[in-house]
Every structure is written in C-alpha cells, then in structure tokens.
Amino acid sequence: MATQRTTAGGADAATVIDTADRSELKLVIEENVQAVIFTPPALPGWFDEVAHSVETGDFQIARTVLPNANYQEIERTLELRISTGVLSAEVRECLKQDMMALVDDLRGIYGVSRFMLRCFTEAPTHDCGYHVDTVPPAAPTCGLLRVYNGQGTEYADPRNVTSMLEFYRYLAHRERLVRERREMQRAGHSSAALDLEIDALDKERAFLTRPREVNIAPAGAIIAFKHVDIRQHWANHPKSQAWIHCSPMSGKARLVVNLTAPGWARSDRRQATRGISH
Numbered sequence: 001m002a003t004q005r006t007t008a009g010g011a012d013a014a015t016v017i018d019t020a021d022r023s024e025l026k027l028v029i030e031e032n033v034q035a036v037i038f039t040p041p042a043l044p045g046w047f048d049e050v051a052h053s054v055e056t057g058d059f060q061i062a063r064t065v066l067p068n069a070n071y072q073e074i075e076r077t078l079e080l081r082i083s084t085g086v087l088s089a090e091v092r093e094c095l096k097q098d099m100m101a102l103v104d105d106l107r108g109i110y111g112v113s114r115f116m117l118r119c120f121t122e123a124p125t126h127d128c129g130y131h132v133d134t135v136p137p138a139a140p141t142c143g144l145l146r147v148y149n150g151q152g153t154e155y156a157d158p159r160n161v162t163s164m165l166e167f168y169r170y171l172a173h174r175e176r177l178v179r180e181r182r183e184m185q186r187a188g189h190s191s192a193a194l195d196l197e198i199d200a201l202d203k204e205r206a207f208l209t210r211p212r213e214v215n216i217a218p219a220g221a222i223i224a225f226k227h228v229d230i231r232q233h234w235a236n237h238p239k240s241q242a243w244i245h246c247s248p249m250s251g252k253a254r255l256v257v258n259l260t261a262p263g264w265a266r267s268d269r270r271q272a273t274r275g276i277s278h
C-alpha cells in the first residue's frame with residue numbers, strides 16, 4: 001500500500017498519513033501531521049489466537065496504567081499481567097514482544113526512556129463517542145495506539161471537520177448527556193430518552209461537513225497520533241493538534257494498548273514549546 005496523505009488546505013493544514021511502512025510512524029511529530037496509521041500488509045497468524053481468546057473472554061488483562069515507567073518496568077508488568085495458561089506459550093511471548101515493540105517505536109520517535117502505558121481488555125460501551133486524547137501540560141503530544149481485534153477505530157478526516165470549536169460543542173453536549181444518563185441510572189430511573197438523544201447526536205455528527213463519511217483504522221493497525229495538551233482542550237486550536245476518533249460502541253471485548261511519554265528526553269525538550277505554540 002502506498003503512503004497516502006489527506007491534507008486539509010488553507011492555514012489550518014492537517015494531515016493523516018496512511019502507510020504500510022512502520023518506519024513512517026515517526027512522521028507524526030511533524031507540525032501538520034495529525035496521525036500516522038500504519039496498517040501491516042498482513043497480520044501475523046498469532047493475532048487470530050489473541051483475538052479469539054479476548055473475544056471469548058478467556059484472555060483478559062485488567063485495566064493497567066503505568067504513569068511513568070521505563071522499559072524494564074513495563075516488561076516486568078506485562079510478564080505479570082499477561083496470564084499464562086490461556087494463550088499458548090509461543091503466542092503469549094509474541095504478544096508481549098509486540099507490546100514491547102511499541103515501546104521501541106515511541107522511543108524511536110522521541111528518544112525518551114520513560115513511558116505511560118495503558119492497556120486493557122474490555123467490551124466497548126456507549127459512554128465515549130468521538131473525542132480527542134489529552135496529555136498533561138507541556139508533555140509530549142504524540143502517542144501510540146494498537147487495538148488487536150474488533151471493528152477498528154473510526155476517525156474524522158481533518159478535511160471533513162468544520163472546526164475544532166464545532167467539534168468541542170458536540171463533545172461538551174455529549175459529555176453532559178452521558179453525565180445525566182449516569183445519574184439517571186444511579187437513581188434507578190430509565191435512561192431511554194437520553195440513550196436516544198445521545199444516539200441522535202452521534203448520528204448527526206454536526207462537526208463534520210459530510211457526516212456520513214467515516215474513516216476506519218482497522219484492528220491490528222498501529223496509530224501514532226497527536227494528543228492535545230490539556231490546556232488547549234476545548235480551545236479553537238489547529239486541527240493538526242488532535243486526532244478526532246471514536247472506538248466501537250458495541251461488540252465483543254477488545255485488547256487495547258495506548259502508549260505516551262510523560263516527559264521529554266533532554267535533547268527533545270525544544271519540542272515542548274513547539275507543541276503548544278500555536
């Protein structure tokens with residue numbers, strides 16, 4: 001598959017790169033690149049065993065967050081968290097090595113030696129619609145996502161997004177409705193009306209020029225993408241600063257790994273100011 005770039009024109013240029021070349025993940029640090037989606041031409045055979053075991057619920061990883069860990073600490077944690085006796089020993093090792101390769105990818109992008117790892121197996125819910133991921137103030141803004149199975153991750157082509165203000169209007173509305181739904185459910189009341197309202201909002205996709213146009217990053221892809229500095233969240237920042245995406249809202253459990261960097265390598269500190277200077 002040839003590298004493809006979708007670029008929003010004008011002052012707010014933003015690009016999503018589709019590639020079959022893993023080494024291009026590093027292009028995510030370029031100013032106008034919102035995300036790089038590396039889709040391997042073929043997935044290794046062990047993915048099937050992982051997907052099957054996750055979807056049947058036989059293989060589970062409890063929600064794990066390591067906020068600031070080095071390579072060895074992540075390796076030790078995965079050794080403990082990826083249970084033995086469910087996956088074959090060979091597949092278990094392949095999965096662990098695959099997750100550690102993501103750590104190598106991010107180290108290659110930033111030269112960092114400490115990482116924030118989040119991983120879990122969970123079934124999708126309706127709580128989270130289209131959103132952007134955030135990082136703490138002045139932290140590196142590029143992170144990696146790999147979802148090993150399931151329907152893939154929807155995302156908005158930056159050319160199709162009307163404006164970040166419009167997007168945050170949708171997000172604020174949706175978050176309010178989800179909070180209200182939670183309160184209704186906690187109080188033991190029916191949330192049917194709110195379910196319908198949230199569903200309508202998601203279908204309307206008022207922040208898109210062509211609301212029916214949906215892009216999918218398939219399961220197995222590795223996505224390097226911009227997270228917005230938390231101080232810019234809700235601001236009318238350039239589209240290139242955040243990848244607007246949405247996980248599936250139904251289906252079986254998925255194995256999800258998300259990796260960011262909590263701080264800068266010394267040689268990369270200049271990026272900290274570059275990332276929030278717009």
Ligand SMILES: [Fe+2]
Pocket residue numbers: 131132133245
């Ligand atoms: Fe996300």
